[in-house]
Amino acid sequence: MSLRSQMRYLNPYEIHKVIVNDYILKKPGDTRSLKRDCSKDRTDYHVIKDNHKFLWTDNDKPESWEEEFAKKYYEKLFKEYCIADLSFYKANKIALRWRVEQEVVVGKGQFICGNKHCSEKENLRTWEVNFAYKENDEKKNALIKLRLCPSCSTKLNYHSKKREIKRIKHKLKHKKDELLKSTLNKKKSANDEEKSTVELGVLPSASTSTENTRMDLKDDDTWAQKKVIEVKSREDEMQEYLDDLLL
Ligand SMILES: [Zn+2]
Incomplete structure (x- = not known):
């Protein structure tokens, strides 16, 4: 079944896994089937680590709707969500950074709380935060999303309430x-x-x-x-x- 039809009934995390397994870890035209997570003691992280060498590069051109979509989705993920260090939230000091590839793939900061020290997966809420960062010695600003569990959300909003992003109906x-x-x-x-x-x-x-x-x-x-x-x-x-x- 095509990804497009699967997307109608899968939840965002399931779609994420399909995209990662079938399109991101697999180059276009690559017929090798990937080792799925078959044993209980192996986490998604290990499966991804094993298959890391298969990740798409800029030179890989998408051939189908699915591949094009997977590539777009994957590329967007890097500048969509951040990881936060909320250790000093009481002093109004919140550190943010972009996610690394492994985090993007396993969904840390997207399906797992974006607080560096938290691994909560339930009831995540999305907050819009201004992220000031440096890229090639240039100061930049971006509105990014921070996905946090309820208790980490309280920490983030301790000094000022951030804007919450909710699902938009189309x-x-x-x-x-x-x-x-x-x-x-x-x-x-x-x-x-x-x-x-x-x-x-x-x-x-x-x-x-x-x-x-x-x-x-x-x-x-x-x-x-x-x-x-x-x-x-x-x-x-x-x-x-x-x-x-x-x-
Ligand atoms: Zn949390």
Whole structure:
């Protein structure tokens, strides 16, 4: 079953595991099957460590929707969530850092509390935090997400309440897209009707050719517009899946 259909009923953590196992640890075209976590004493971390050499590189080009999506998802993960050290929260000192590859893969800071010293997995909440960091000696700022368990959330918000991010519903957006599509289709059929009227009508030859040229151009425009929207909706579709996954 394709990832796309699986995504309809799997939870974000299950989807994460499928993506990591089937797409991230496996290069495109790689037919070797991966060793899954089969014994109880082996953690996901060890399985990932064993397969680390298979990780995708920038040179690997995605071939399918699934591969493209997996790559996007994986790349986004690095600048989406942070790990926090909350040891000195009472002094209002919270240290943040980006996650390393192993943490991204096992979901530390995403499905496991993002506090460096905590491994709670239940009832995680997402907080938006401004992260000031240095990259190549350049000072940068980013709004990042911090996923914390209830007790670590209390620590984070000890001095000032941070903005909480909750799951966004896309139903409205879907409706908007559908509306846009149907408007376009109506426009297209209106054009067709107009064109057939021109073809059926008895018009002086000179004027007919002008009319036809105008109509052709109009049709081209509609076609181009429609194509842009179709391309956009593939991007939109991936973005929506990403938004749903990256809480
Ligand atoms: Zn915690």
